[in-house]
Amino acid sequence: MSILIQTLFLCIPLVYAAHFDNGHHTGTVTSSQITEASGICASRTHKDVLYTHNDSGDTHRIFAISATSGARLATIYINGAHSQDWEDIACGPCTGGSGHCVYIGDTGGNAGGDANTIYRIREPSSIHDQSVNVDGSLEFSWDQHDCETLLVDPRGEVYVVSKVGPGHHGKFVHLPASAWNQHHHVWVSDGVYLPITASSNSPVGGDISPSGTELLLKTYGHVYYWSIPDQNYEAHIHTYPEAQPYHPERQGEAVCWKADNSGYYTLSEGANSVLFFHRRI
Template identity: 40%
Template sequence: MVSKSPESSQFSKWVMMVSHASRTASEDGLGVDAPPTEPVHYSDAHLMGIVSDTSITGTSGLCSSRIHPNVLYVHNDRGDNSHVYALNGMTGQLMASIKVTGASNYDWEDIACGPCGGGQEGHCIYIGDIGDHSGSGARDIIYKIREPAVLPSSPRHDVKVRVDGELHFTWNPPGLDADTLMVDPQGVLYVITKAPNGHGQVGAIPPHSWTDSDTPVHFTNTLTLPITTSDPGPLGGDISKDGRKILIKTSNQILYWYVPIGVSYLDVLSKNPVAVPYEHQIRGQAVGWDQNGQGYYTLAEGWRQGLYYYGQI
């Protein structure tokens, strides 16, 4: 069930909740209190708005700003000219276009927001050029850019942000396709391959890898996700800002893992997940937590797609 009416009291309640939650996270710089050990419950989909800007036609990744309340960063799949777009999470309207200089979009498949890692302070955006370009082979590159402290007043004026780091990695065996990139609060990156049955391989990249980014990271010991899908997957994922929750998206589901204190992410991902609400969208790939992990967003590839929000209840 989808709530689509902005005039409805239920919709207004969720709009107020999203706005308040994002302000709180921005003001105190922290996530929400640790969630319970049992999975929390989330609402059915609420349509926040239609992403109608003609620049955004193939969204395959989404993450929430760590600086700006109610701002979501998205990007197009392969073929775009190396842009990240800032959306208003309350309406889906384009707020800013970020031109990433020093990078090319061969097959950008996911994006993650988190700490800069590698001994650096501040907030960064990680861009996964990890897809295989429809069978042409993957480049297996992760670009790191610093999140802009200020966004322009007009979406028609690009903010130019130069790549702050470029990291290469390889799979064993090489040549695997991937659609999912996540980052935890310690700056560890997780890349997950796309497999015909959903049994993707999870590789972890420690933050110190950025200090010697000229040397590729070789994934030798990976985890196989304990999920089964009818279509290739997974297609995207995200870790909440506080690090306590994981979402991974398949073609027909969104899967949730809770992360207890002291348990590694790979150990958590080795357990069976719980399915949470999802309004099915054709070519739906992007999923991301809100700024403080109290709800999540989804957005599909294509022009004029609906931006959906699922709030904690």
């Protein structure tokens, strides 16, 4: 995992738009099981519950944590999934709109190369330590080496954004729904390059709002915002985003919207990481 570098520049001056407040500490993740929180998403089924996971080196599990305290509420093992380098997690509808699902991206470049596999599970009906089965998997190949951003829109469509080195632009790609459960890697060649020029390896996380009309991407030093009123992400992602308030973190890689669209959370890797919430104003 890259050393924390606080700055990522745009090709234009940064202007903070008055969308969200400066944020407050809403909890601390003290569980000894969660030491490298690499992604985060807000449950669509359980109020004030967030899902997170560790970076490479952990096993096939995710965690439910409290959005109001950071306490671990449950450890959820995923039968049928493999953990090579899990980098991001997203909450959204299951494919076809049949209930609520959680998506996990095994897309990182650590641990011997990219698995480039998305796992989908159905949200558990209750929050307690348990094992669940994989509901679906999507394997893909592309011309990018590393990816730490997984996005799911309100239609259950899945997107990834490549993580790139200094001087390069990440690539935003839609993964075809037809690739689910094919049991082989499907090549994806289309995509749109971001207008952000990286000065560190980035982006490292992101989320599409539950409404589908807003998108966040996170780097080690900033949170960037796009308004997508028509939910045509490829048509808008090439435009310059607005930088939003952000508390500098040790190695902050996780960002997600609150389920009611009222703001966004950020969380860093490391033991006893602080959960921040930025409220919409």
